[in-house]
Amino acid sequence: MTPPARVQAAIELLDGIILAARDNGPAADTLIAAYFKARRYAGSKDRRAVRDLVYAAIRRSGELPESGRAAMLGLASENAELAALFDGSPHGPLPWDGREPVASAAAVPSWLTPLIAAPLDKDEQAALLARAPLDLRVNRLKTGREEVLAQLPEGVPASLSPDGVRLPEGSPIEQSPLWREGLVEVQDEGSQLIARLCEAQPGQTVIDLCAGAGGKTLALAADMQASGRLIASDTIRSRLARLEPRAERAGASFIETLLLDQGHEAERLEPLAGMADCVLVDAPCSGTGTWRRNPEARWRLNPVRLERLVAEQARIMDSGAGLVKQGGTMVYAVCSLLDREGRDQVDAFFRRNPGWAADLPRDMPGRRWGAGILLSPAHDRTDGFFFARMKKSC
Incomplete structure (x- = not known):
């Protein structure tokens, strides 16, 4: 592929990614893989160059661009060498006359800016888009x-x-x-800290309530030295299915899995009521803390979806609280830097549940933020997280 043809390929891919973001369609990586599967002539250097262009354009554009061309022109407006490739050559993009719409540059979509936790200034917000180790x-x-x-x-x-x-x-x-x-x-270092905050011990009963594919579950298994009862539950069967081979590879075959019916989890969880030494609620969230790994997530989030997530988080927290025995703990975590999902969510939990109190260790890394801890890429060199530990006193 010629350099202009690579730019045109990136534009075509961005068109598909923008459409998928609007319609909750496939992820960018999935679309990129499918694009090149249908274009076997593209070599490894071509694929890498196109992918780099696509993600550079995504990282630059905080708001959902009008089109793939607008997103790429935004990138070209800051790069003379890239702008020169809009030359109308065969398989390349049409020339740029300077009057077309150009995607604006921003780290955070404008509607989200007031919702970002106050300690994150503009420099810290920009770091949310840096490449992750x-x-x-x-x-x-x-x-x-x-x-x-x-x-x-x-x-x-x-x-x-x-x-x-x-x-x-x-x-x-x-x-x-x-x-x-x-x-x-x-596993991101911040995610490792969340599992350690549970302080799971051998012989305990520990429940990972939103286990997904089980990354934190496996960390809990190591802390428990493969002894006790460790239950990984989730509402999505395909996620839990990925845990079994991972657990076998890790030497943690003692892990139990429990498939839940979303919205009706109480029926399957009732036998576990009041039994857990610790419940981990790694709740579904906006994913604002993982933008450096998944920058297109900014384009998929909207106010309606955020409201649904906040309501779901509160419901799951209350459900998890009922599983904890007296004197036990619940760890709440989100890979989000929005106060609606973090500090405010925990404060609301305490108002609904007067028998609980904050229980953070004094030596926990990160910035204290309300009753919890805030981690961010710029400050802690991790993904962005908010997490808190609460103890059931009665």
Whole structure:
């Protein structure tokens, strides 16, 4: 592919990604993979160059662009070499006359700006779009961090998590025996801290209420030394199905899975009422804290969806609270930097549930924010998270 043809390919892909964002369609990665599957003539360098252009345009455009061309022109308006490729050559984009709509540059969509947690100034908001490193969690059921670091020359110890190892972005860890043999799992350092906040112990009953594919469940299994009762529940069967092979690889086959019926979870959870030493509620959320990994998520979020998420979070928290025994804890976490989903959500929980109190350890990394902790890429070099631990006193 010629350089102009790569730009045109990026524009076509962006058109599809913008349409999918409007209609809640496939993710950008899925669309990119399908695009190149139908275009076998594109070599690896072409695919990489086009992908880089697509994601550069997505990262630059806070608001949903009018079109893929507008998004790419926005990028070209800041790059003379890229602008020169709008030359009308065969398979390339039509020339740019300077009068067409150009996507505006912003880190945060304008409607979301007032909702971002106050400690995040403009510089911190911009860091939400930087490329993320690759973090690993060492599986203590099988090995230790020093043994893993000895096999990863480019790896460095994570600064906040005692089980964390950081690698350069794009490292092919899934081709490594370390991953295939279950010695490490890919997990952001902030996510590792959330699992550690549960302080799960051998012999306890621990419930991961929104387990997904089980990343935090596996971390809890290591803390429990594969002893006790660890239950991973979710409402999406395909997510839970991915946990079983991961657990087997990690040496954590003691994990139980529980498929829930969304909106009717109480029926399946009733036998567990008042039994858990700890319940982890890693709630569905806007994902604003993961924009550096998934920048197109900014285009998919809207006020109506946010309202639904906030209501769902509150409902799940109240459901999880009923599973905790007296003296037990519940950890609430969202990969979000919006106060509606974080600080305000926990404050509202305390108002609805007077028998609970904040229970954060004093030495927890991150910034105290309300009754919880705020992590951000600029301040903590992790994905963005809000999390809190609450103790049931009666």
